[in-house]
Amino acid sequence: MAKNPAATPSTAPKYTDPGCAYCPPSVQACRQGEGPERGPGFCPSKMATEEIEDAWAIYQDPEVKRIAQESARVESEGYCQWTRVEEVVQFSKKMGYTKIGIATCISFVEQANTLSQILESHGFEVASAACKHGGIAKEELGLKDDEKIRPGGHESMCNPVSQAELLNSRGCEFNVVLGLCIGHDSLFFKHSDGLCSTLVAKDRVLAHNPIGALNLADSYYSKVWGPERPEKKPKLPKEGRK
Ligand code: SF4
Ligand code: SF4
Numbered sequence: 001m002a003k004n005p006a007a008t009p010s011t012a013p014k015y016t017d018p019g020c021a022y023c024p025p026s027v028q029a030c031r032q033g034e035g036p037e038r039g040p041g042f043c044p045s046k047m048a049t050e051e052i053e054d055a056w057a058i059y060q061d062p063e064v065k066r067i068a069q070e071s072a073r074v075e076s077e078g079y080c081q082w083t084r085v086e087e088v089v090q091f092s093k094k095m096g097y098t099k100i101g102i103a104t105c106i107s108f109v110e111q112a113n114t115l116s117q118i119l120e121s122h123g124f125e126v127a128s129a130a131c132k133h134g135g136i137a138k139e140e141l142g143l144k145d146d147e148k149i150r151p152g153g154h155e156s157m158c159n160p161v162s163q164a165e166l167l168n169s170r171g172c173e174f175n176v177v178l179g180l181c182i183g184h185d186s187l188f189f190k191h192s193d194g195l196c197s198t199l200v201a202k203d204r205v206l207a208h209n210p211i212g213a214l215n216l217a218d219s220y221y222s223k224v225w226g227p228e229r230p231e232k233k234p235k236l237p238k239e240g241r242k
Helices: 049-058 062-077 084-095 106-121 160-169 184-191 211-215
Strands: 099-104 125-130 174-178 195-200
Touching: 062 084, 084 106, 084 174, 084 195, 099 106, 099 160, 106 125, 106 174, 106 195, 125 160, 160 184, 174 184, 184 195
Parallel strands: 099 125, 099 174, 174 195
Antiparallel strands: none
16 A cells, blocks of 8 residues: 555644644645644644545545546646636546536526536537426425425425436436535435536525635624634634633
C-alpha cells in the first residue's frame, strides 16, 4: 500500500472530532502540507492520522485515483477561466465518458435543455429526467393534503429514486444535478450508479446561490441562526471549549 505523505505520527490528541471549520485563516497549514506541525489541536492531519491512512488506501483503486487526478487537472487547467458548465464538459472528456445524465428539477427544464444541447455539441449522448416524471400524487407517499405546497389539487411527488434508476438503466456514466431540492438530491446521489455532480444547488430565496446565507449570516440573513447562537464567536470547536 502506498503511504499517505500527509500522515505522520501525532501527539496524543485532545479532540475526537476534526474541527477544520474553526481553523484560522492565518493557519490553514494543510495548504502547505504543514498540518502535522502547524495545525491546531483539532486538525485532522494531527488527530486522525489513521483515518487519513485508511482513506489514502482507497485512492489506490484505479478508478478513484483517476477521478481524483482528472478533477485536479480540471481544477488547474481551467482555474478561474472555466465556468462550472465548462468544467462538467472537460471533466467528462478527460474521464472518457460518452453518456451523461441530467437529473433536473421540473422548474429547471429550460436550463436542462440548454445543458443537454451544450453537452451534445461536445459529442456526448445525453439522457435527462425531471423530478416529477411518473406524476405520482404526493398522497401516495403518505403526505396529507395540507402538507402540499398548494392543498386541494394534484401535486406530483418528487421522484429522485426513479430519476436515478432511469439514468442508471440508460448507462449514464456521469450525472449532473440541476436544482433538485434538499433531501431529493440526497436520494438521487444515494441511488445513482454513475458519479454525480451538482451544477445548480436549489435555493429558492437566494437565486440558487445558497452561500449568500452564510456570507450574510451576521447581517441580512441573521434569521438562519438557532436559539443557541453565541454572543461572541467561539474560537474553538465545542470539544475545546469544555
Ligand atoms: S485544521 Fe488542519 S486540516 Fe483543517 S484547515 Fe486547519 S490546517 Fe487544514
Ligand atoms: S420537488 Fe423539488 S426538485 Fe422536484 S419539482 Fe419540486 S422543487 Fe423541483
